[in-house]
Every structure is written in C-alpha cells, then in structure tokens.
Amino acid sequence: MRPYVICHSxxxxxxxxxxxxxxxxxxxxxxxxPASKIKVDAWIVGRTTMQEFCSPRKHKLQTRVSKLPRTDFVGEHKTKTYAVGIDPSGKCFWDKNMVDTEHAIEVLTEKVSDAYLHHLREKQVSYIFAGRKEIDLELALTKLRKLFGIKKARIDGGGHVNGSFLKAGLIDEFSHIVMPVADGTMDGPTVFETDGAKGKMIPKKLQLKSVKRLDGGVLWVRYSVKH
Ligand SMILES: NC(=O)c1ccc[n+]([C@@H]2O[C@H](COP(=O)([O-])OP(=O)(O)OC[C@H]3O[C@@H](n4cnc5c(N)ncnc54)[C@H](OP(=O)(O)O)[C@@H]3O)[C@@H](O)[C@H]2O)c1
Incomplete structure (x- = not known):
C-alpha cells in the first residue's frame, strides 16, 4: 500500500x-x-532540489570503509514528519538528519558507495533502497508507508521528480500555483519533465477541483488526476 500523493508546484x-x-x-x-495548507506526513523532492536544503558543502568521504548490506536504515529521530530526497547515486551530503522540523530520508539505488552509506549512518539520516540501478518510485512509496507510517505525501518538485511520479501514475492530486508572469525562456525545467528516452509519456487527464484567487493575482488551481 502506498501513501496518497499530492504534487504541488x-x-x-x-x-x-x-x-x-x-x-x-x-x-x-x-x-x-499554500503548501503549508496541504497537511502531509512527508514532502518529497528530487536530488537537485534537496541540495538546496541539505549540507551546502561536499563532504570528504572516508576512503577505507567496511562493506554495508543494501538494507534500509532508520536513523534516530523523534518527529513524525519527513523530508524525502530522491537521490539515486547519493549526491546529497548532510550536517544533521533534519530539514527544519522534518527528519531526512534518502531514497537510493543499490549502486551508491559504501562510503556514502557510512556518511548517512554517521549523521543518522534514514535511507531506503528502491531499485538496483534505477529508482522504482512505487517501491519507494510503499517502503515510506511501511517503515515510517507516511500515509499522505506531497511532491514538492522540481520538474524532473514531478514528471517521473506523473509518468509512473503515482500522483493523485495536482496543486498548481500559477504566477502572473510569462517566463518566455526556453531553458530551465517545466512543471512536469520526463526523460523521453525511457518510454513514452502518456498524457494524464486532470479533473478541476477548485480555483482560488490569492493576493497579487496569483491563482491556486487544484485538480485530481484521472487514473
Ligand atoms: N517552482 C517550483 O514549484 C519548484 C519546486 C521545487 C524546485 N524548484 C526548482 O527546480 C529546480 C530543480 O528542478 P529539476 O527538475 O532540475 O530537479 P529535481 O526534480 O529537483 O531533481 C532531479 C534529480 O532527482 C533525481 N531523480 C528524480 N526523479 C528520479 C527518478 N524517477 N529516478 C531517478 N532519479 C530521479 C535525479 O538525480 P541524479 O541527477 O542525481 O540522478 C534527477 O536528476 C531547482 O532550481 C529548484 O529551485 C521549483
């Protein structure tokens, strides 16, 4: 069983x-x-976005370390809310195991190095394995529910992580903040980015749930995703 998933962008x-x-x-x-009004047990972001919240520096990993089994690890924590990063190769470094009031969880593949796992254990950052070489998002969600009791999660971006959850059919609701601005550039991610090389993206139909006008001409549009 997986958590209920709301993507907010x-x-x-x-x-x-x-x-x-x-x-x-x-x-x-x-x-x-608006995100704070969507009460969830966890927020989930891609590796690039998580690097804005974890350690700002690249830590020097130990060179001589023992081999560690590729089994999930639950670090010491007291909170019941979580900050989850999809980090297949282990590129996020940590000074502590919290992001604000949330306990940090890394979603990894088995290809990460033993030195990196030692780093996470030393900082008591929790980690789960969701695939040998590629991330299986459904498995990740199932483990998040089973190991941490996460029943409701919010995908907070960026575009690549949003796109991969959408493509996998794992988004139940979409919460869209539309800013009164035309970006007009061709660079940088869009709301849903997918890797075209890895199978075809099938467009997902949405059902409008509500539209709210916020201060400054900002729109908050909420949809459910038709499965
Ligand atoms: N406006 C908004 O709503 C919003 C929200 C959040 C973030 N942002 C901004 O968006 C930018 C980042 O967006 P982004 O799209 O470039 O990056 P992202 O989605 O934050 O992270 C992408 C990375 O996450 C990992 N990843 C995500 N899904 C995966 C999957 N299914 N399988 C394997 N790996 C997966 C990969 O890491 P590896 O490269 O290590 O393999 C991938 O390159 C930042 O500038 C951030 O500030 C905006």
Whole structure:
C-alpha cells in the first residue's frame, strides 16, 4: 500500500518553475504558504532540489570503509514528519538528519558507495533502497508507508521528480500555483519533465477541483488526476 500523493508546484503561465528570475519579492512564499495548507506526513523532492536544503558543502568521504548490506536504515529521530530526497547515486551530503522540523530520508539505488552509506549512518539520516540501478518510485512509496507510517505525501518538485511520479501514475492530486508572469525562456525545467528516452509519456487527464484567487493575482488551481 502506498501513501496518497499530492504534487504541488508553482509556475509561470508558460509552465516554467525557476521563480527566482521573475522579479517577485521572496518568490518562495507563493509556493510555501499554500503548501503549508496541504497537511502531509512527508514532502518529497528530487536530488537537485534537496541540495538546496541539505549540507551546502561536499563532504570528504572516508576512503577505507567496511562493506554495508543494501538494507534500509532508520536513523534516530523523534518527529513524525519527513523530508524525502530522491537521490539515486547519493549526491546529497548532510550536517544533521533534519530539514527544519522534518527528519531526512534518502531514497537510493543499490549502486551508491559504501562510503556514502557510512556518511548517512554517521549523521543518522534514514535511507531506503528502491531499485538496483534505477529508482522504482512505487517501491519507494510503499517502503515510506511501511517503515515510517507516511500515509499522505506531497511532491514538492522540481520538474524532473514531478514528471517521473506523473509518468509512473503515482500522483493523485495536482496543486498548481500559477504566477502572473510569462517566463518566455526556453531553458530551465517545466512543471512536469520526463526523460523521453525511457518510454513514452502518456498524457494524464486532470479533473478541476477548485480555483482560488490569492493576493497579487496569483491563482491556486487544484485538480485530481484521472487514473
Ligand atoms: N517552482 C517550483 O514549484 C519548484 C519546486 C521545487 C524546485 N524548484 C526548482 O527546480 C529546480 C530543480 O528542478 P529539476 O527538475 O532540475 O530537479 P529535481 O526534480 O529537483 O531533481 C532531479 C534529480 O532527482 C533525481 N531523480 C528524480 N526523479 C528520479 C527518478 N524517477 N529516478 C531517478 N532519479 C530521479 C535525479 O538525480 P541524479 O541527477 O542525481 O540522478 C534527477 O536528476 C531547482 O532550481 C529548484 O529551485 C521549483
């Protein structure tokens, strides 16, 4: 059994998601305020986005380490809410095992190095394996529910992680913040990015649930995903 999944994203009217270049004061607030109203047990982000929240520096890993089994590890924690990073090769480094008030969980493949696993254990960051070489998102969700009791999760981006959950048919609701701006560029991720080389993306139909006008002409549009 997997958690119920809501994808939350903020974009320009043309679907780009790099808000820092639109000229709004503190653009993150437009994402975060509505997000805080969607109560969940965990938020999930891609490796690139998680690197904005974990250690800002690359840690030097130990060179001589013992081999570790590729089994899931639950670090010490007291909270019941979680910050989850999809990090197939182990590129996020940690100074502590928390992101604000959430306990950090890494979703890995078995190809990560033993030295990296020692780093996570030393910092008491939890990790789960979801695939040998490639991430199986459904397996990841199932383990998050079983090991941590996560019943409801919010996918908070970026575009690649949103796209891969959508493609896998694992999004139940989409919460879209539409900013009053036309980005107009061809670079940077859009709300849903998928790797075209790895199978065809089948468009997913959405059913409108609500539209709310927020301050400053911002729209908050919520949909359920038709499965
Ligand atoms: N406006 C918004 O709503 C919003 C929200 C969040 C973030 N952002 C912005 O978006 C940017 C990052 O977006 P992004 O699309 O480039 O990156 P992302 O989705 O944050 O992370 C992508 C990376 O995550 C890993 N990953 C994700 N799904 C995977 C899967 N199914 N299988 C294997 N690996 C997977 C891969 O890591 P590896 O490369 O290590 O294999 C991939 O390159 C940042 O600038 C951030 O600030 C905007």
């Amino acid at each position: 903020m974009s320009s009217v043309d679907g780009r998601i790099l808000g820092d270049r639109w000229g709004f004061k503190n653009p993150a607030q437009y994402f975060e305020k």
